[in-house]
Amino acid sequence: MAKKTVNTIKLGVFVLSGLLFLIVMLYMIGKNRNLFGPAFVLKAQFENVQGLVPGNNVRFSGIQVGTVKRINIINDTLIEVVMLVDDKMQQIMRNNAIVAIGSEGLMGNKVVNISPARSPAPFVTKGELLSSRKVLNTDDMLQTLSKTNQDIAVVAAQLKIAVQRVNNSAALWAILNDETLPQNLRSAAANVQQATARAAIVASDLQSIIGSVKNGKGSLGAVLTDTSFAVSLHDAIEKIKGVGDKADELAVSLNSVITGVKQDYNTGRGPVNALFKDSSMVVSISKSLDNIQKGTDAFNQNMEALKHNFLFRGYFRKLEKQKSKENRQGFAAQ
Amino acid sequence: MELPVKTSEFLKQTGEASAFAGRFFKEAFRPRYEIAEFTRQCFVIGYKSFPLIGLTGFIMGLVLTIQLRPSLIEYGVESQLPAMVGIAIVREIGPVITALIFAGKIGSSIGAELGSMKVTEQIDAMEVSGTNPFKYLVVTRVLAATLMLPVLVMLGDAISLFGSYLGVNIRGVTSFNLFYTQVFDVLAFGDVLPAFIKSFFFGFAVGIIGCYKGYYSAKGTEGVGQSANSAVVVSSIVIFIIDLVVVQITDLLNLN
Numbered sequence: 267m268a269k270k271t272v273n274t275i276k277l278g279v280f281v282l283s284g285l286l287f288l289i290v291m292l293y294m295i296g297k298n299r300n301l302f303g304p305a306f307v308l309k310a311q312f313e314n315v316q317g318l319v320p321g322n323n324v325r326f327s328g329i330q331v332g333t334v335k336r337i338n339i340i341n342d343t344l345i346e347v348v349m350l351v352d353d354k355m356q357q358i359m360r361n362n363a364i365v366a367i368g369s370e371g372l373m374g375n376k377v378v379n380i381s382p383a384r385s386p387a388p389f390v391t392k393g394e395l396l397s398s399r400k401v402l403n404t405d406d407m408l409q410t411l412s413k414t415n416q417d418i419a420v421v422a423a424q425l426k427i428a429v430q431r432v433n434n435s436a437a438l439w440a441i442l443n444d445e446t447l448p449q450n451l452r453s454a455a456a457n458v459q460q461a462t463a464r465a466a467i468v469a470s471d472l473q474s475i476i477g478s479v480k481n482g483k484g485s486l487g488a489v490l491t492d493t494s495f496a497v498s499l500h501d502a503i504e505k506i507k508g509v510g511d512k513a514d515e516l517a518v519s520l521n522s523v524i525t526g527v528k529q530d531y532n533t534g535r536g537p538v539n540a541l542f543k544d545s546s547m548v549v550s551i552s553k554s555l556d557n558i559q560k561g562t563d564a565f566n567q568n569m570e571a572l573k574h575n576f577l578f579r580g581y582f583r584k585l586e587k588q589k590s591k592e593n594r595q596g597f598a599a600q
Numbered sequence: 601m602e603l604p605v606k607t608s609e610f611l612k613q614t615g616e617a618s619a620f621a622g623r624f625f626k627e628a629f630r631p632r633y634e635i636a637e638f639t640r641q642c643f644v645i646g647y648k649s650f651p652l653i654g655l656t657g658f659i660m661g662l663v664l665t666i667q668l669r670p671s672l673i674e675y676g677v678e679s680q681l682p683a684m685v686g687i688a689i690v691r692e693i694g695p696v697i698t699a700l701i702f703a704g705k706i707g708s709s710i711g712a713e714l715g716s717m718k719v720t721e722q723i724d725a726m727e728v729s730g731t732n733p734f735k736y737l738v739v740t741r742v743l744a745a746t747l748m749l750p751v752l753v754m755l756g757d758a759i760s761l762f763g764s765y766l767g768v769n770i771r772g773v774t775s776f777n778l779f780y781t782q783v784f785d786v787l788a789f790g791d792v793l794p795a796f797i798k799s800f801f802f803g804f805a806v807g808i809i810g811c812y813k814g815y816y817s818a819k820g821t822e823g824v825g826q827s828a829n830s831a832v833v834v835s836s837i838v839i840f841i842i843d844l845v846v847v848q849i850t851d852l853l854n855l856n
Contacts, residue, residue, distance in 0.1 A: 273647075284750070285754070
């Protein structure tokens with residue numbers, strides 16, 4: 267067996283380089299996990315840590331500053347997260363910073379995000395409990411989404427009914443299928459346009475009238491603006507008032523006349539009293555009326571005798587004939 | 601009841617190999633130590649294997665990166681290529697591929713070397729001359745294999761990652777800084793340490809099986825070839841079995 271030459275330097279370099287790579291690798295991992303630098307503890311409390319585990323990263327404004335050291339259950343609604351944060355952050359983080367649990371990407375690992383509150387506060391101290399904020403997790407989002415979906419389903423069902431009704435409505439389809447409709451609509455639109463144009467003209471006329479009224483032109487203008495007219499109106503009203511006063515006076519004198527008549531009647535003086543109270547006068551009037559009746563009767567007889575006279579008989583017969591003819595015509599019409 | 605010949609032969613060999621391993625531990629911790637021979641074996645087993653391991657590691661990193669890229673593009677996570685390749689190399693590909701190459705190179709050479717010494721009765725001569733052949737031949741080789749394989753795995757990982765970096769840059773542009781930041785960002789102690797520890801077991805398995813096969817080689821030239829061959833085959837299988845066991849243990853310990 268031939269002895270092989272041993273180069274111990276080469277062997278040493280080989281072994282050392284292998285170990286060096288191992289050490290570098292472990293150091294890099296350790297540095298990422300914040301195991302070697304000086305660190306201090308911060309705490310935060312949550313209702314739900316959403317799958318956070320010890321070793322997850324802690325980020326301050328998006329920069330890796332530490333890891334989750336421990337997760338303690340305090341009671342059924344409170345979980346305490348103990349974080350190991352780089353000592354250098356003690357001169358940067360304020361104690362009003364807010365802690366929230368997030369995730370790396372949509373499906374990635376959970377991370378603890380510490381974000382600064384933009385108001386002055388003292389720096390954090392070791393072991394301090396920071397305030398936490400509840401963030402939306404995927405379950406909550408899905409629950410909301412499910413509610414929204416239900417609402418959409420209801421809306422869709424109603425929309426379906428509405429569309430079916432529209433589909434089944436013959437009147438609507440008749441309107442839609444009516445080919446003259448567009449033309450009618452067009453002419454209606456044209457009419458509307460004309461009407462509007464006229465309305466515009468009317469409005470402008472009105473405007474000019476109002477303008478002239480304002481300027482005191484025309485009778486209305488005169489009414490509204492002429493001061494002499496106001497004076498004469500005032501005079502007229504004064505006169506009407508004077509007439510009214512005179513009517514008042516007339517009523518008063520009429521009243522005094524009636525009072526006089528009444529007094530005459532009661533006291534038995536004057537013609538009124540004679541008319542109403544004198545009984546002899548009543549008798550003479552009654553006699554006069556008797557005489558008049560007798561006279562009328564006698565005249566009646568004279569008239570009857572006159573009818574039968576041959577001189578007038580022809581005229582009366584003609585009169586009767588005409589009357590009976592009119593009666594027949596009336597029946598026929600009915 | 602007679603066991604089939606193959607089964608009884610298998611059980612006999614397993615028992616013998618276990619006894620051989622026990623004898624190794626007994627002899628290893630007893631003075632005197634063959635330091636010079638151990639250093640020489642380290643040089644031969646470790647340093648001389650480095651070019652082969654380096655080349656295969658480099659090619660594995662490069663090829664793995666190129667092969668993974670289309671799948672990752674399909675899922676739109678091309679940017680995760682360094683992280684993915686880093687995990688694959690450090691956890692599994694690095695140790696196992698290195699150990700298999702190592703078994704092919706070192707297992708066969710140990711088996712053939714000890715086998716031919718056995719056949720030419722050099723081992724018997726050593727015993728007569730007062731040198732403990734087990735200590736001088738077996739302990740030094742097994743120890744060298746056990747300690748050198750982890751070093752080779754680490755260097756192989758480094759070269760694989762470099763190959764992967766080149767592979768990433770064939771189609772895309774990633775600075776070396778970003779590459780190693782991404783790789784070390786995803787790696788954890790739970791990825792590196794189990795891989796590192798299991799490479800000791802791989803090295804020990806390759807060394808002990810090669811030595812056993814050579815030490816108990818059958819007489820004749822044919823026996824030498826057979827012991828070299830079976831040393832490679834058995835140590836490769838044992839490497840996979842150890843890998844399986846280690847993965848179960850790390851899984852149980854929640855190191856995954």
